[in-house]
Amino acid sequence: MDKSGFSSFLLGLGVGIGIGMLFAPKSGEETRQLIKDKTNEGTDYLKQRSNDLRDSAGDLLNKSKDALNRQKDTIADALDAGKQAYREAVNQPPKPAEGTSN
Numbered sequence: 001m002d003k004s005g006f007s008s009f010l011l012g013l014g015v016g017i018g019i020g021m022l023f024a025p026k027s028g029e030e031t032r033q034l035i036k037d038k039t040n041e042g043t044d045y046l047k048q049r050s051n052d053l054r055d056s057a058g059d060l061l062n063k064s065k066d067a068l069n070r071q072k073d074t075i076a077d078a079l080d081a082g083k084q085a086y087r088e089a090v091n092q093p094p095k096p097a098e099g100t101s102n
Contacts, residue, residue, distance in 0.1 A: 008031070009042075009045075013039075016038070017035055017038060017039075020034060020035070020038075021035070021076050
């Protein structure tokens with residue numbers, strides 16, 4: 001959740017609680033219980049949201065690791081191909097120089 005969304009959530013929660021207390025036709029104990037319940041709902045929402053964000057971050061990290069491993073494999077394959085090409089070039093008999101006759 002970005003800072004703007006979090007700030008809006010807290011502002012909405014505070015305004016809702018304030019209006020609820022002003023217009024509540026309930027006793028003080030009932031109002032306190034209502035505030036406690038709403039606060040718990042907000043806490044539960046934030047915990048769920050943080051769990052969702054943590055899971056998303058974990059997924060992104062796993063995808064990044066997979067991409068990095070694929071790149072590493074590609075580089076290793078290219079390096080092996082380069083080594084093989086070098087070996088083949090070194091092991092070939094030398095070509096006669098152009099313009100010379102034997």
